[in-house]
Amino acid sequence: MSDWVSVGRVGRSHGRDGSFVVEEASENPARFAPGARVYLGREPAIVEAAKRAGGRLVVRLDREASRGAVLELPVAELPEPEEGAWYAFQLVALDVEEEGGRRLGKVLDVVPGVANDVLELDSGRALPLVSACVREVDLGAGRILVARGFSDPS
Secondary structure (H helix, E strand, O other): OOOEEEEEEEEEOOOOOOOOEEEEEOOOHHHHHHHHEEEEEOEEEEEEEEEEEEEEEEEOOOOOOOOOOEEEEEHHHHOOOOOOOOOOHHOOOOOEEEOOOOOOEEEEEEEEEOOOOEEEEOOOOEEOOOOOOEEEEEEOOOOHHHHHOOOOOO
């Protein structure tokens, strides 16, 4: 696991003051509040302004940001998730097992979806990250237990 986690990407510019649209933005609204710190090129940058425009997050940092640059945070600076919760990046590389013991694969990625996030597995399977499917996440054991009926029987 990397020591850094992406919280967004610099998108197209918005206006002439250095503001830009944040693509793939973190769902945590405090992440881009004025005064918040993010890292650009692994160097700290302070959010000077943030607003919504056309439903998209627009921010201005205290330094120039090139389009496509990744906005990150060191994992050590993330707050602990609430009990029973986890960060999506923590699920990558976990083994996925169906109730009854059938191994389905390892998580390659957690992809945002329209209705819910999706677990993409190294076996080619895609599973919805919803409570009806995901029964248990055990970070300590490195395992995700899913309900039967969400994966083909192959």
